[in-house]
Amino acid sequence: MGTIRFAASRRALTAAAPLALGMALAGCFNGGGDGGGDVSVIPTPTPTPTSTASPSGRDVSKCLSQVIPGTDGATPASLVIPDTIKLDLSKPSGFPNGRGLEDQSPDILLAVLFLDVNAPGQSPATFANLPLNPPANDRPFLATFPFVAPPQGTPPLAPGTGTTFNFRSDPDSAYVRVDREGQPAISTAVIGASLKNAYNDANPVNDAAGLFAPEIVKQLSALHDGLADDLTALGLKVCSS
Amino acid sequence: MPRATKVWFAGGAGVSAVAALLLIPGQLALSADHIDPPARTDPAFDTTPDIPADIADIYAFHDATKFYLILTFGGPAATNLPAFYDRDVLYNIDISTAAPGTSPEVAIKVKFGPGSAPGEWGVSVAHVPGVNGDIVGPVENVLSKDGVRVYAGLRDDPFFFDSQGLKESRAMGTIRFDKNRNFFGGKNITTVAIEIPKDRFPASGQLDVWATTARFGGQI
Numbered sequence: 001m002g003t004i005r006f007a008a009s010r011r012a013l014t015a016a017a018p019l020a021l022g023m024a025l026a027g028c029f030n031g032g033g034d035g036g037g038d039v040s041v042i043p044t045p046t047p048t049p050t051s052t053a054s055p056s057g058r059d060v061s062k063c064l065s066q067v068i069p070g071t072d073g074a075t076p077a078s079l080v081i082p083d084t085i086k087l088d089l090s091k092p093s094g095f096p097n098g099r100g101l102e103d104q105s106p107d108i109l110l111a112v113l114f115l116d117v118n119a120p121g122q123s124p125a126t127f128a129n130l131p132l133n134p135p136a137n138d139r140p141f142l143a144t145f146p147f148v149a150p151p152q153g154t155p156p157l158a159p160g161t162g163t164t165f166n167f168r169s170d171p172d173s174a175y176v177r178v179d180r181e182g183q184p185a186i187s188t189a190v191i192g193a194s195l196k197n198a199y200n201d202a203n204p205v206n207d208a209a210g211l212f213a214p215e216i217v218k219q220l221s222a223l224h225d226g227l228a229d230d231l232t233a234l235g236l237k238v239c240s241s
Numbered sequence: 242m243p244r245a246t247k248v249w250f251a252g253g254a255g256v257s258a259v260a261a262l263l264l265i266p267g268q269l270a271l272s273a274d275h276i277d278p279p280a281r282t283d284p285a286f287d288t289t290p291d292i293p294a295d296i297a298d299i300y301a302f303h304d305a306t307k308f309y310l311i312l313t314f315g316g317p318a319a320t321n322l323p324a325f326y327d328r329d330v331l332y333n334i335d336i337s338t339a340a341p342g343t344s345p346e347v348a349i350k351v352k353f354g355p356g357s358a359p360g361e362w363g364v365s366v367a368h369v370p371g372v373n374g375d376i377v378g379p380v381e382n383v384l385s386k387d388g389v390r391v392y393a394g395l396r397d398d399p400f401f402f403d404s405q406g407l408k409e410s411r412a413m414g415t416i417r418f419d420k421n422r423n424f425f426g427g428k429n430i431t432t433v434a435i436e437i438p439k440d441r442f443p444a445s446g447q448l449d450v451w452a453t454t455a456r457f458g459g460q461i
Contacts, residue, residue, distance in 0.1 A: 086449060101311065137400075152320045153429070168354070175456060
């Protein structure tokens with residue numbers, strides 16, 4: 001995990017999103033934070049300390065706009081807005097160019113969202129190299145398709161037989177959206193509780209229009225409020241100010 | 242209507258028991274996408290969590306000749322639980338092959354359906370580029386059609402992350418990660434994997450990949 005390979009063009013972030021980001025930043029620093037429970041995404045009925053603390057409102061604009069080394073100009077903002085996995089088949093596979101089973105995608109995402117990844121001695125792999133989180137799965141992946149390890153324990157398995165099955169043939173319009181995922185952890189980590197359903201009901205076109213950019217800025221700023229001092233104390237250069 | 246009437250489990254486990262065994266409500270704070278959105282999938286916030294429609298992860302990667310998609314859902318699940326196959330859930334794996342990357346030129350549809358014998362389940366994968374019709378066959382098998390391979394079944398949860406560390410880091414405002422604490426270790430998850438020849442996609446340029454789920458007749 002020494003290098004990050006990514007060839008996404010800058011087009012991923014549409015013209016509308018930076019505007020929304022700027023507006024959100026202005027809102028953040030005008031005391032726009034409501035201090036309510038939506039600061040926390042933790043699914044617990046009681047507010048967390050950070051949900052009631054008065055945020056210092058760290059500026060995370062550089063975190064979102066910094067160019068990720070090893071990529072073709074990709075930024076954290078272009079990576080997560082729209083909320084899709086980006087993959088160029090002409091470039092080596094490895095997060096953030098695609099997302100493989102073995103990739104330490106959480107540590108890489110945390111690094112590009114919290115650290116100045118262009119500072120001397122720092123990179124998108126800074127956390128992955130420590131590592132911050134477990135660096136590998138607890139079961140080895142298979143070398144061949146379908147790659148994912150067999151189930152653990154002795155769960156009951158479907159027999160794996162049959163030739164005729166009773167599938168629904170209803171049109172898509174008969175179904176109602178439940179969940180959405182593109183990049184790992186975006187909905188769970190930087191979308192507040194009050195917007196979670198809306199985020200999961202939305203589509204990449206809404207992301208690209210900047211619909212959730214203010215929320216991402218707000219949540220990321222709240223995270224930096226709590227953690228920037230610790231990272232600095234560890235000798236790391238954070239991307240917020 | 243209790244969701245037990247709408248969901249078919251391969252092992253016949255009761256739904257309330259499944260929800261209780263699957264996770265401790267509210268314990269899993271942050272993950273890839275497991276148990277999110279909480280109001281629809283977390284027992285702490287929803288008396289009828291839609292576990293089969295709860296996406297855990299979407300992976301997209303490639304090697305010299307193949308492009309791979311892996312979608313996981315219904316977990317992390319305890320290792321005594323069966324897979325979560327549900328006839329009423331539609332799984333969409335969307336791929337944009339052209340700018341601005343927000344409309345799915347490729348819209349793969351995955352469904353599950355019960356077979357004629359007890360416990361049998363089949364998977365149907367539609368709209369894969371270069372495949373004439375749907376890829377259909379029993380779960381727990383590698384299926385092949387027109388150069389594409391499909392697997393659906395119960396597997397080890399491939400995600401590894403210290404969810405508790407991120408939860409505590411948020412709540413306490415201090416770094417709390419532990420590299421030896423993997424919330425997803427020792428857990429299983431229902432999995433769909435698809436292998437497609439790379440030459441059915443543009444040779445260069447950006448693909449955008451995302452997944453959604455939807456339930457027939459509305460959310461539970």
